Amino acid sequence: MPESAPPIASSRIRVAFPAMSSTGPVDHVALVTLDRPEALNAIDFALLEELVDAVEALDADPACRAIVITGSERAFAAGVDVRELSTQTPVSLAVDNDFHRWERLKRIRKPLVAAVRGVALGGGCELAMLCDLLVAGDDATFGQPEIRLGLIPGAGGSQRLTRAIGKARAMELILTGRSMDAREAEAHGLVTKVVPAEATVESALELAARVAAMPPVATIAAKEVVNRAFELPLEAGIEFERRSFFLLFASDDMHEGATAFLEKRAPEWHGR
Numbered sequence: 001m002p003e004s005a006p007p008i009a010s011s012r013i014r015v016a017f018p019a020m021s022s023t024g025p026v027d028h029v030a031l032v033t034l035d036r037p038e039a040l041n042a043i044d045f046a047l048l049e050e051l052v053d054a055v056e057a058l059d060a061d062p063a064c065r066a067i068v069i070t071g072s073e074r075a076f077a078a079g080v081d082v083r084e085l086s087t088q089t090p091v092s093l094a095v096d097n098d099f100h101r102w103e104r105l106k107r108i109r110k111p112l113v114a115a116v117r118g119v120a121l122g123g124g125c126e127l128a129m130l131c132d133l134l135v136a137g138d139d140a141t142f143g144q145p146e147i148r149l150g151l152i153p154g155a156g157g158s159q160r161l162t163r164a165i166g167k168a169r170a171m172e173l174i175l176t177g178r179s180m181d182a183r184e185a186e187a188h189g190l191v192t193k194v195v196p197a198e199a200t201v202e203s204a205l206e207l208a209a210r211v212a213a214m215p216p217v218a219t220i221a222a223k224e225v226v227n228r229a230f231e232l233p234l235e236a237g238i239e240f241e242r243r244s245f246f247l248l249f250a251s252d253d254m255h256e257g258a259t260a261f262l263e264k265r266a267p268e269w270h271g272r
Contacts, residue, residue, distance in 0.1 A: 012036045013050040015058070018205055026205050028065035028212040030058045034077055041071045043123040044081035045098040052101045059108045062271055065212035065219065067108075068204045069131060070115035073197070076140070077124025082149065102155045105130055109220045111211050115204035116140045117197055121179065126153060129160040132223055133211075134190065135204040136182040137197035142190060143179030163230055164190045215253035216271035 014033040018026045032054055034041040041047075051069075058064045071077055093099065105112075105127075114120075114131035117140055125142050128134055136142075144157045152158060153174065162170040165188040173180065182194045195203040211219065225241045232240060248254050252272040260267035 011050070012047045013054050015054050017064075021202050021205050021209070023206055024209075026209045028063060029205060029208045030064045030067050031201070031205065032058070032067060032069045034069070034071045037072055037074075039081065040075035040078035040119065041124065042078045042081045043127065044084045045096075045101075047081075048098065048101045052104050055105065055108055055112075059110050062216075064110065065216050065271075066111045066113060066208040068113045068115055068201070068208050069127070070201050070204065071117065071124075073117050075118040075124070076114070076116040076120040077127055078119050079122030079124055079145070080155075099155065102126070102130070106156075109223065111208070111219060111223055113204045113208045113211070115201045116142075116182075116191075117200050119179075121145055122153070122157070123155055126155040126157045126160065129164060129190070130156065132226075133192045133204075133207060135200060135207060136185060136191040136194050137200035138182050138194055139197040140182040140185070140191075140194075140200075141179045142182075142185050143177065144174050145177035145179070147175060148177045161190075164188070215251075215257060215267070215269045217251045217253050218248055221248060 012035050014035050016031050016033075018029065018031055020026060032051070034047065034051070036042065036047055055067060055069075058067050111133065112131040113133045113135065114128040115135050115137075116128050117137040119141050120128045121141070121143050122145060125144055128142070144153045144161060146153050146157075153161075158170070158174060161173065164170075169188055172178075180188075182191065185191045186194045192207070193203070221244045225237075225244050228240050229237050253267075253269050256269065257267050
């Protein structure tokens with residue numbers, strides 16, 4: 001990020017632009033940290049609003065090409081705020097429409113990388129699954145325990161968990177409310193990789209930096225076509241992929257990539 005770009009701060013969200021990791025520069029990557037330690041980063045509507053506002057601002061910033069979202073050592077996010085949720089009614093939930101912010105997160109175009117330590121339960125698990133890549137510390141646990149409150153997942157957990165690990169395992173986790181550790185989550189395809197707990201954020205930043213080094217226009221297109229694979233029939237998905245492939249031939253980055261390859265030099269991406 002440019003040195004002139006100031007850190008973004010709020011009462012419960014911290015955004016920074018790391019310059020280096022142990023393996024080298026971390027260019028064009030933002031680190032978003034949930035900071036509600038007194039509640040293990042439980043997601044209430046105010047925290048969700050601040051998170052969405054921060055990530056949307058980064059999505060609109062051409063200097064940012066990938067975003068890492070993390071929490072604390074004890075908790076990525078322990079779930080939704082049960083105290084706040086317990087006061088809701090069907091009418092308040094429908095009229096206030098605070099849940100629409102989850103859909104706004106889904107519409108973020110730049111790659112999101114979750115860096116998970118500690119518990120990622122309920123809404124925390126849903127937030128981690130909403131990210132495009134998921135780096136888990138070996139102390140991380142995942143689950144959708146809403147059944148224990150007389151509820152079901154409400155921010156996409158039943159849909160994303162089933163698509164990630166299959167019907168049988170998702171059904172068992174959701175119906176019993178049990179959690180799974182990082183290694184089980186990795187074995188079933190929920191996470192991208194598991195790393196030593198203390199290396200979680202740095203590993204996520206390094207992964208995000210590798211993504212951010214790719215051509216921005218193609219990166220946005222790649223994220224979109226993979227996400228559509230979960231939403232479209234095969235034939236429609238292939239048609240969407242083909243059209244996106246064709247459109248990239250209008251980008252400066254595509255021509256720069258081809259020219260750099262033929263000239264045997266490193267490309268310079270401009271995001272156009």
